Amino acid sequence: MLRATRAHIRKDFTVEFRSRFAVSVAAAFAAITTLSVSLAAGGAPLAPLVHAILYWIIVFFSAMSGLAHIFTREEEEGTSLLLRLVAPPEAVFTAKLVFNCAMLFALAVIITPLYLFFLNVGLPGPGFLALAASGTFAIAASSTVLAAIVARAGGKAALFTVISFPVLLPVLWICISTTSTILLGADADVAGSALFLLAFSGALVAVSYMLFEHIWSEE
Amino acid sequence: MRALRPHHLVHLLMPLAIVLAFAWAPAADILGETSRIIYFHVPVAWISVLAFAVAGVCAVLYLRGAHDPLREARFHNSMLIGSYAALLATVSGSMWARLMWGSYWNWDPRETSIVALLLGCVAYLALRAALETNPSRGRISAAYLVVAMTAMPFFVFVVPRIYPSLHPDPLINPDLKIRLDGEMRAALLCSAVAFTLLYLYIFSIMQRISRITITLEERAHEE
Amino acid sequence: MKKPANILLTADGLSKRYGSGWIFRGVSFNARTGESLAITGPNGSGKSTLCEILAGVRRESAGALACTLDGEPLSAAQRRALVGFASPRLSLYGDLTAGETVSFVCTSLGAGEGHARDLCARMGLERHMGKPVRHFSSGMRQRLKIALALAHEPSVLLLDEPGMNLDAHGKEVLASIVHELLPSTLIIIATNEESEAGLCSGRVSLA
Numbered sequence: 072m073l074r075a076t077r078a079h080i081r082k083d084f085t086v087e088f089r090s091r092f093a094v095s096v097a098a099a100f101a102a103i104t105t106l107s108v109s110l111a112a113g114g115a116p117l118a119p120l121v122h123a124i125l126y127w128i129i130v131f132f133s134a135m136s137g138l139a140h141i142f143t144r145e146e147e148e149g150t151s152l153l154l155r156l157v158a159p160p161e162a163v164f165t166a167k168l169v170f171n172c173a174m175l176f177a178l179a180v181i182i183t184p185l186y187l188f189f190l191n192v193g194l195p196g197p198g199f200l201a202l203a204a205s206g207t208f209a210i211a212a213s214s215t216v217l218a219a220i221v222a223r224a225g226g227k228a229a230l231f232t233v234i235s236f237p238v239l240l241p242v243l244w245i246c247i248s249t250t251s252t253i254l255l256g257a258d259a260d261v262a263g264s265a266l267f268l269l270a271f272s273g274a275l276v277a278v279s280y281m282l283f284e285h286i287w288s289e290e
Numbered sequence: 291m292r293a294l295r296p297h298h299l300v301h302l303l304m305p306l307a308i309v310l311a312f313a314w315a316p317a318a319d320i321l322g323e324t325s326r327i328i329y330f331h332v333p334v335a336w337i338s339v340l341a342f343a344v345a346g347v348c349a350v351l352y353l354r355g356a357h358d359p360l361r362e363a364r365f366h367n368s369m370l371i372g373s374y375a376a377l378l379a380t381v382s383g384s385m386w387a388r389l390m391w392g393s394y395w396n397w398d399p400r401e402t403s404i405v406a407l408l409l410g411c412v413a414y415l416a417l418r419a420a421l422e423t424n425p426s427r428g429r430i431s432a433a434y435l436v437v438a439m440t441a442m443p444f445f446v447f448v449v450p451r452i453y454p455s456l457h458p459d460p461l462i463n464p465d466l467k468i469r470l471d472g473e474m475r476a477a478l479l480c481s482a483v484a485f486t487l488l489y490l491y492i493f494s495i496m497q498r499i500s501r502i503t504i505t506l507e508e509r510a511h512e513e
Numbered sequence: 514m515k516k517p518a519n520i521l522l523t524a525d526g527l528s529k530r531y532g533s534g535w536i537f538r539g540v541s542f543n544a545r546t547g548e549s550l551a552i553t554g555p556n557g558s559g560k561s562t563l564c565e566i567l568a569g570v571r572r573e574s575a576g577a578l579a580c581t582l583d584g585e586p587l588s589a590a591q592r593r594a595l596v597g598f599a600s601p602r603l604s605l606y607g608d609l610t611a612g613e614t615v616s617f618v619c620t621s622l623g624a625g626e627g628h629a630r631d632l633c634a635r636m637g638l639e640r641h642m643g644k645p646v647r648h649f650s651s652g653m654r655q656r657l658k659i660a661l662a663l664a665h666e667p668s669v670l671l672l673d674e675p676g677m678n679l680d681a682h683g684k685e686v687l688a689s690i691v692h693e694l695l696p697s698t699l700i701i702i703a704t705n706e707e708s709e710a711g712l713c714s715g716r717v718s719l720a
Contacts, residue, residue, distance in 0.1 A: 078620035082609070089608040089645075149604035155570045156598055157621040159590075216437055223430050224420040234417055237410040238437060241444040244452050271444050278440045282433040285353050289571050290425035425531065511534060 075158055079166035083141060087170065093144070094174070097137030101178045102185060104129050109189035117190070119254035123247045126186055127206070131243060133178045134210050135232045138171045142222035155289065164283045168215045168276070175211035179203060192254070198261040199253050206246040209268040210239060216279035219286050242271060297490035307477070307484040315477035324389045327382055329477055333485035335379035335404075341372030341489060342407070346439040349432035362428035363500035365435060366418070371492055373411040380404050399449045406445060410438050518668040519583045520595070520699050521545045522567070526576035529562055536562050539576070542717045544699055546668065549691070551710035552703040554719030560703040561602055563719065564673045567701065569593035582668070594622075597667030599658040601674055607647030611638060611657055614646060615664070624665035632660035636686060651678040659687065663694075670694060673703045688712060 087094055108125055117125070145151040154163050183203060187195065214235050221231040245264050252259035311329035318325035348365035355361065383401065384394045395401065417434055421427040521543065528538040536559035544550045552560050565571040566578065569589045580592045587595070605614055615633065619626045633639060636656035646654065655678045662670065676684050691700060691712050704710055 075621045075623065078617050082606070082613075082617045085613065086606055086608045148607070149602065150606055152565075152570060152600070152603050153605065153618075156568065156593070156603070157618050162621070213441075217434075220417070220430055220434055220437075223426065224417060224424065227420065230416060230420050234413040234434060237406055237413050238441045240406050240409075241441060241448045244448050248452055267444075267447070271441070274440055274444075275437065278437060282353070282436055285429045286433050288426075288429075289565070290429075423532065511530065 072159065072162065076162040076165045079158060079162050080169050083166045083170045084173075086144075087141065093137070093140040097133065097140070097174070097178060098181055100136045101129070101133035101182050104132060105182050105185040106189065109186070112190060114191065120247075120251040122190065122192060122254055123250035125190075126182075126250060127243055127246045129182055129186065130175075130179060130207065131210065131236075131239065132232070133182060134175050134214060135235060136228065137174055137178060138211060138214055139218040139221050139226065139228060139231045141167050141170050141174075142218045143226035146222045146226060155287070160284045160287045161280065163287065164215070164219070164280065167219070168212060168279075171215045171218070172208055172211040175207050176204075179207045195253070198259060199250065201265055202246065202249055202253065202259075202261050205265040205268040206242065209242045209272045212272040213239060213242070213275035213279075216275070216282060216286070219283065223286060238275075242268060295494070297487045297494060300484060300487035300491045303480065303484040303487055307481040310477040310480050315474045316471070318474065324386065327386050328474075329481040331379060331382040331386060332478060333482045334375045334382065336482055337485050337489040338372050338375035338379055338407070340486065341368045341375060341493075344493075345369045345372060346435055349435040349439075352428065352432045353436070357428055359428070359504045360497070360501060362432070363497060363504070365432060367493060367496040367500065369411065369414055369435070370496070371489060373408070373415070375489075376404055376407050376411065380408065397453055399453045402453050403445060403449050406449075414438070518595070518697075519546050520668050521581045521584075522669065522699060523579045523581075524567075524576065525579075527563070527566065527573050527578055528575040529559060529566065529571075530574040531562075535574075537719050540717065540719065541576075542715070544701065544715060546699050547696055548715060549695060549700040549702070549713035550715040550717060551713035552701065552717050552719065553705060553710055555705075558719040560719060561600060561673050564598070564600060564671050564701070564703050565602075567669075568596045568598040568671050570598075580669075592669075595668045596671055597662035597665065597669070598671045599655075599662040599673065599675060600671075601677055603658060605646045605654060605657065608645060610643050610645050611649070612642040614657065615642075615661065618661050619664050622665045626664075628666060629660055629664035632663055632690075633657065635690075636660050637682070652680060652683060655679055656683055659690075663690070667698070669699045669701070671701045671703075675702060676704065676706050676709050684708070 108129065145154060186192065214231075217235050217238065218231065220234065221227065224230060245267055249259050249261060249264040253261070307329065311326055315326070315329070317323045318328075345365045345368035348361070348368060352361045352365060380401075383404070387396060387398075387401075388394045414431065414434060418427065418431055421430055424430070522545070523543040525541050526538075527540040529536045537554075540563065542550065552563060554560050562571065566573050569592050580587045580595075582591075582595070606617075609617065611633065615629045616626055619629055630639075630642075633642065633656075636659065638653065638656055638660070641649070641653065646657070649657065655675075659672070659675060662672070675687055679687065691702075694700065700713065702709055702713055710716065
């Protein structure tokens with residue numbers, strides 16, 4: 072099982088990076104959204120809350136543009152039959168989960184410096200980085216099962232956003248309010264927020280494993 | 291003649307609830323006649339919660355058991371009733387908010403929660419539409435409901451911390467201005483029971499319609 | 514050659530519904546290790562779907578499918594692990610090379626790679642193992658799929674249109690593999706080619 076999961080992780084990374092199309096489009100989307108926000112703001116001083124909202128909305132929509140592909144590709148290229156045949160569903164899901172977390176983390180690594188630099192936010196402390204990391208993880212981990220659902224429902228990117236937003240609202244709320252407190256310079260409860268985000272991701276990932284076979288198997 | 295079921299009592303209790311709400315219960319001290327909306331706003335909000343809970347439980351049972359179309363109809367119909375009830379609760383609450391707090395919308399925690407719920411309903415219905423011709427529609431939409439239900443407790447934890455509350459909590463919080471005296475309490479209770487029966491009544495009608503549709507489809511297959 | 518497992522596959526009134534109609538209804542047969550079965554029927558009669566149900570990647574709408582190993586009943590997941598399946602509906606990753614595909618499938622199945630690589634060589638693919646599958650011709654892909662179906666030395670071999678896109682040499686190799694495996698394997702071939710159906714002793718016709 073462990074070896075099978077490792078084989079799936081290696082396969083997902085190899086396939087996605089050999090035809091870099093989807094990965095590079097997602098990266099370009101993240102960069103362009105960040106730049107367009109800063110161009111539109113044009114150096115105007117924004118309130119901390121507005122910064123927090125813009126930053127997390129960019130992360131959320133970058134996730135929505137990039138995270139469904141790992142599942143929709145299998146359905147579009149018809150390789151899902153091979154996966155159903157040779158692998159237990161848990162191995163398939165684990166590989167996709169790992170890939171999506173790495174992918175959104177990479178996107179956040181593009182978004183965050185661009186945002187901080189072009190919108191003159193200044194260098195953030197470790198608190199902000201810890202929050203950004205756990206928020207990114209929470210979004211990627213809890214939307215992976217939704218990506219599987221979207222792939223089975225025709226793979227429309229818009230549908231992914233529609234079904235993810237209500238589920239991810241608590242994550243966005245916590246991330247935005249804590250980020251805005253940090254930017255205000257006040258004493259933010261980063262540890263509490265990170266704990267909340269981890270609990271949320273843990274609950275959703277646990278449920279995802281229970282549900283995945285129902286979503287994945289063919290009628 | 292169909293056998294009488296407990297939910298047929300709605301024909302007696304609903305008129306009684308209306309009479310109690312408008313003619314028997316006194317108007318609240320400060321709120322005046324507008325307070326009578328409480329006998330409708332609170333029960334619809336309650337049946338929307340009840341309908342979503344029933345849908346969630348039925349979705350879990352559907353996934354655990356046989357994937358039979360009638361059992362799929364169970365959680366879907368309950369979701370539909372819940373969506374309409376949530377919409378009615380939003381509209382009636384918004385009208386009352388205009389009268390009490392001066393504006394239709396205030397982003398108070400319960401208003402925020404119901405928006406999140408309505409978004410969830412929209413997402414569920416969009417997913418059902420996308421799965422229209424998919425033979426796995428029942429399993430996939432049930433799985434989405436279970437994911438959404440898992441996120442629920444986190445809403446309950448987060449929302450009050452982010453949005454300050456305006457809502458009175460008349461049954462729990464004794465310090466707020468609205469106090470329900472005995473008659474008002476009885477009228478509200480009667481209305482809540484009547485609306486619960488109404489939910490069961492509508493639900494049983496929708497299940498009967500689903501059963502007929504499914505049977506007709508199966509007949510068509512046989513030919 | 515590994516020790517033959519004693520498999521008995523029993524289908525009783527197997528039916529599959531899709532959307533507004535039945536694809537097939539009331540398919541019954543039983544087959545055991547050492548037997549071979551041809552599934553024939555016109556286009557659209559559900560041969561491929563029946564194969565997918567037998568392989569355990571689809572569910573039947575009605576009827577029962579039972580599989581026993583040495584008399585012990587198997588679950589659908591256990592059955593799936595014993596089946597080797599090649600089908601035109603099966604797609605391979607265009608971005609992986611043949612060699613990477615073989616190691617991915619073998620690791621995923623928990624099998625060694627040696628057997629699959631020998632089969633690839635027998636299928637005439639050894640010079641192409643470093644090529645991305647995207648650049649394979651349809652015949653080469655079919656050869657690779659057959660080698661992958663046999664990678665874990667399955668007890669049940671399910672071949673859906675195995676001769677498709679194969680040249681005369683490919684068909685010869687396929688026939689000789691089927692002959693070699695027959696004593697220790699249950700072989701099911703879905704086809705309309707008389708030459709392939711002729712490899713089998715039994716026959717199920719879908720109307």
